[in-house]
Amino acid sequence: MALASTFLSLYIFLFAYIFTGFACADPDSLYQRQDDGLLTSPPDYPSPWADPEANGWEQAYAQARDFVSQLTLLEKVNLTTGVGWMSERCVGNTGSIPRLGLRGLCLQDGPLGMRFTDYNSAFPAGVVAGATWSRHLWHDRGRMMGEEQYGKGSDVLLGPASGPIGRAPTGGRNWEGFSVDPYHSGVAMAQVVRGIQGAGVIATAKHFVANEQEHFRQAPEAVGYGFNITESLSSNLDDKTLHELYAWPFQDAVRAGVGSIMCSYNQINNSYGCQNSKLLNGILKDEYGFQGFVMSDWQAQHAGAASAAAGLDMSMPGDTVFNTGYSFWGGNLTLGVINGTVPEWRIDDMALRIMAAFFKVGRTVGGQPDINFSSWTRETLGYIHPMAQENLERVNFQVDVRGNHANHIRESAAKGSVILKNNGVLPLSSPKFVVVIGEDAGGNPAGPNGCPDRNCDNGTLAMAWGSGTAQFPYLVTPDQALQRQALEDGTRYESILANNQWTAVQNILREPNTTTIVFADADSGEGFIDVDGNRGDRRNLTLWKDGDALIKNVSSLTSNVIVVLHTVGPVLLTEWYDNPNITAIVWAGVPGQESGNSLTDILYGRRSPGRSPFTWGRTRESYGADLLYEPNNGEGAPQQDFSEGVFIDYRHFDRETAADPENTPIYEFGYGLSWSTFEYSNLQVAKRNVRPYQPTTGNTISAPVFGAPVDPDLSQYTFPPGIRYIYRFIYPYLNTSSSGEDASGDPEYGQEADQFLPPGAIDGSPQPRHPAGGQPGGNPQLWDVLYTVTATITNTGDRMTDEVPQLYISHGGDGEPVRVLRGFDRIERIAPGESVQFRADLTRHDLSNWDVVSQNWVITDDEKTVWVGSSSRNLPLAAPLR
Numbered sequence: 059m060a061l062a063s064t065f066l067s068l069y070i071f072l073f074a075y076i077f078t079g080f081a082c083a084d085p086d087s088l089y090q091r092q093d094d095g096l097l098t099s100p101p102d103y104p105s106p107w108a109d110p111e112a113n114g115w116e117q118a119y120a121q122a123r124d125f126v127s128q129l130t131l132l133e134k135v136n137l138t139t140g141v142g143w144m145s146e147r148c149v150g151n152t153g154s155i156p157r158l159g160l161r162g163l164c165l166q167d168g169p170l171g172m173r174f175t176d177y178n179s180a181f182p183a184g185v186v187a188g189a190t191w192s193r194h195l196w197h198d199r200g201r202m203m204g205e206e207q208y209g210k211g212s213d214v215l216l217g218p219a220s221g222p223i224g225r226a227p228t229g230g231r232n233w234e235g236f237s238v239d240p241y242h243s244g245v246a247m248a249q250v251v252r253g254i255q256g257a258g259v260i261a262t263a264k265h266f267v268a269n270e271q272e273h274f275r276q277a278p279e280a281v282g283y284g285f286n287i288t289e290s291l292s293s294n295l296d297d298k299t300l301h302e303l304y305a306w307p308f309q310d311a312v313r314a315g316v317g318s319i320m321c322s323y324n325q326i327n328n329s330y331g332c333q334n335s336k337l338l339n340g341i342l343k344d345e346y347g348f349q350g351f352v353m354s355d356w357q358a359q360h361a362g363a364a365s366a367a368a369g370l371d372m373s374m375p376g377d378t379v380f381n382t383g384y385s386f387w388g389g390n391l392t393l394g395v396i397n398g399t400v401p402e403w404r405i406d407d408m409a410l411r412i413m414a415a416f417f418k419v420g421r422t423v424g425g426q427p428d429i430n431f432s433s434w435t436r437e438t439l440g441y442i443h444p445m446a447q448e449n450l451e452r453v454n455f456q457v458d459v460r461g462n463h464a465n466h467i468r469e470s471a472a473k474g475s476v477i478l479k480n481n482g483v484l485p486l487s488s489p490k491f492v493v494v495i496g497e498d499a500g501g502n503p504a505g506p507n508g509c510p511d512r513n514c515d516n517g518t519l520a521m522a523w524g525s526g527t528a529q530f531p532y533l534v535t536p537d538q539a540l541q542r543q544a545l546e547d548g549t550r551y552e553s554i555l556a557n558n559q560w561t562a563v564q565n566i567l568r569e570p571n572t573t574t575i576v577f578a579d580a581d582s583g584e585g586f587i588d589v590d591g592n593r594g595d596r597r598n599l600t601l602w603k604d605g606d607a608l609i610k611n612v613s614s615l616t617s618n619v620i621v622v623l624h625t626v627g628p629v630l631l632t633e634w635y636d637n638p639n640i641t642a643i644v645w646a647g648v649p650g651q652e653s654g655n656s657l658t659d660i661l662y663g664r665r666s667p668g669r670s671p672f673t674w675g676r677t678r679e680s681y682g683a684d685l686l687y688e689p690n691n692g693e694g695a696p697q698q699d700f701s702e703g704v705f706i707d708y709r710h711f712d713r714e715t716a717a718d719p720e721n722t723p724i725y726e727f728g729y730g731l732s733w734s735t736f737e738y739s740n741l742q743v744a745k746r747n748v749r750p751y752q753p754t755t756g757n758t759i760s761a762p763v764f765g766a767p768v769d770p771d772l773s774q775y776t777f778p779p780g781i782r783y784i785y786r787f788i789y790p791y792l793n794t795s796s797s798g799e800d801a802s803g804d805p806e807y808g809q810e811a812d813q814f815l816p817p818g819a820i821d822g823s824p825q826p827r828h829p830a831g832g833q834p835g836g837n838p839q840l841w842d843v844l845y846t847v848t849a850t851i852t853n854t855g856d857r858m859t860d861e862v863p864q865l866y867i868s869h870g871g872d873g874e875p876v877r878v879l880r881g882f883d884r885i886e887r888i889a890p891g892e893s894v895q896f897r898a899d900l901t902r903h904d905l906s907n908w909d910v911v912s913q914n915w916v917i918t919d920d921e922k923t924v925w926v927g928s929s930s931r932n933l934p935l936a937a938p939l940r
């Protein structure tokens with residue numbers, strides 16, 4: 059059990075360590091450099107307490123207040139602290155409150171399906187869902203994922219993700235999120251969150267924030283692969299970039315009522331994501347008005363009281379490092395509250411936020427579904443406490459939670475496939491002879507789940523690797539589905555499911571009448587796994603397993619080659635995309651369990667395709683921003699400067715083209731061919747009358763405390779008799795009942811907490827409201843609609859299909875992107891000759907820039923333009939916004 063006194067001194071040390079950086083900060087400027095040249099993050103205290111009148115949270119708050127008011131300090135601490143890695147059945151488990159009938163909360167990954175279980179669905183990855191540009195598919199995705207987690211007994215789903223957003227195309231986990239655009243990602247996040255929580259499960263928006271690469275995300279992990287660093291990477295970025303790009307989707311998630319936000323491994327301006335008070339207290343809770351709880355990523359907590367003061371509400375998985383048996387919180391948090399280091403209102407606020415999220419999604423104490431699976435074994439019998447190997451009993455009940463979700467998965471992966479090139483060969487219609495070539499069309503010889511956490515790239519790529527994975531219930535390979543289609547059509551069919559069967563390929567391609575479909579892939583994932591030298595992040599943007607050579611060789615032999623790419627993001631098409639023998643290129647992304655069926659639906663024209671959620675550049679360098687692959691600060695935290703500001707992906711490429719019109723990418727963000735042609739006309743901009751923007755004023759209530767005051771008698775908090783101690787389990791108990799002075803080894807400790815706590819950290823008096831805040835999602839006037847834009851879209855071709863009109867605006871002014879996305883729709887099934895109306899509302903938020911000085915959103919005086927069209931570069935309609 060944790061030695062509370064030992065750890066107390068540890069976290070005093072960590073306190074001192076963490077705040078030294080602020081000593082020389084100038085309060086007028088947010089991010090300052092220290093003497094050693096490193097950026098700092100400014101302090102922001104106290105940690106905002108939940109607002110009883112926050113929109114959409116009123117009832118949940120009242121229920122949580124009633125519940126938390128009944129709790130003892132130990133019970134409150136139990137809510138905030140995980141019981142330790144693998145100490146119970148879920149990926150994360152909080153302590154329980156058996157006295158009142160609350161079992162510990164079960165937290166389970168992840169963003170494309172439920173991890174570590176069975177009879178669950180494997181949805182397309184976020185980036186494929188993103189490519190559908192479909193609000194209703196996003197909502198359905200969330201609801202179905204929520205239903206599956208509910209059915210297995212999980213309380214908290216660890217998704218969706220919009221960090222990383224994809225600053226650089228090689229970022230290992232970009233595929234877990236929806237796109238490189240904050241507006242698009244924000245809409246998707248909000249829809250998925252509503253879906254998940256509508257199914258009675260708390261959603262988690264992750265990873266907050268600027269978690270843009272896997273290399274050096276955790277110092278010990280980096281040591282494991284040979285880099286001697288002592289601190290995690292610092293993502294260094296300015297306040298405007300943070301607001302307008304990386305934090306933007308989280309603001310949408312907060313507005314949608316998300317119950318939980320996961321803070322990230324990396325540091326932001328040299329302050330760890332899970333104890334960065336500016337980000338957690340200042341931006342999430344104060345400015346965005348977030349009412350739920352902040353949980354740490356797994357082992358992303360680096361201090362005890364410092365993280366509590368900075369706004370962390372839940373420690374996951376609870377132990378300092380997996381299976382140490384020690385915790386920064388648990389008994390240390392109990393002691394910290396008793397001796398006044400952590401104010402009572404802060405622990406009450408943590409507990410309140412967790413329970414408010416619980417009640418907000420409709421959960422009831424005593425009504426939680428039973429946990430009927432174990433993350434740690436697929437066998438029927440297993441340990442309730444796997445780390446301790448205690449309580450062997452039935453843990454897996456093989457409950458099938460898939461419902462009819464396969465239909466959605468098939469539809470979503472098809473509608474999220476992007477047709478990049480089509481010389482008329484698609485859609486296929488009973489071709490005479492289909493030849494399929496490439497390992498990526500077939501199965502993994504070890505089976506679809508043969509590689510743990512998908513830590514290999516064998517056979518078709520339908521899921522990338524890491525914690526954002528789920529077990530496949532089955533995997534329909536392209537080969538299986540295309541062959542079935544061929545049999546139905548009377549098509550002759552042969553497949554060569556390897557990249558190195560060159561003689562066989564040459565022989566078959568000598569035959570006439572072939573429609574050749576060549577498959578290749580590119581994979582990436584989370585940094586705890588290295589696949590072929592790719593430590594999460596990709597080493598390059600080329601295809602894996604000599605895919606480029608395969609495509610070039612095949613297309614040198616025959617004249618009708620369709621290329622299908624299963625990739626986690628962009629790859630370099632430069633050397634072959636314009637070869638006339640390549641008649642079509644389809645990006646099928648990372649499609650999930652229905653891979654082959656979805657692909658066949660697209661190739662044969664049964665579904666309408668999607669639009670690219672990122673840009674396809676000509677070279678890796680053409681993307682501008684790149685990752686850091688070698689430490690650059692000695693043994694200290696590697697420093698990754700986001701010096702490109704908001705200019706990632708299409709904003710960067712647009713700026714390059716503005717400087718040199720010859721400098722263009724191959725396929726731009728938002729691009730994708732469809733089965734028809736569309737004419738855009740009749741752009742109308744209607745200005746709405748709204749009252750001028752008022753910064754939020756006034757004060758919060760003072761920090762409430764709930765229930766009986768904390769009893770200073772330490773004997774109340776020691777390990778109770780009659781409870782069996784579970785090895786390495788994290789408890790809320792103290793290990794000594796001697797006095798606080800003795801326990802801490804510091805006679806002044808407690809009385810002098812404010813000497814090492816940052817100023818204001820324990821101040822529970824009413825606080826001024828943030829001018830850009832006021833309600834969940836920020837100042838409500840940010841969401842006033844200032845303009846409604848409409849345009850007519852006419853199907854001028856001869857096939858019924860979907861169109862994805864996109865709206866961009868120019869903010870005008872120096873240093874702003876050429877254009878940013880601010881509206882879109884997927885309008886389904888537009889008949890030949892039919893005209894439909896595209897309509898988009900532009901809010902104050904959409905038109906504003908973040909003003910660092912006033913710390914608010916401001917609409918500048920620069921002339922603004924609205925553009926409507928079918929991609930970020932094909933925008934036939936434009937009008938000034940006046």
Ligand code: NOJ
Binds near residue numbers: 168216525
């Ligand atoms: C670490 C990952 O970064 C996070 O996304 C995941 O939810 C947790 N591990 C739990 O598996």
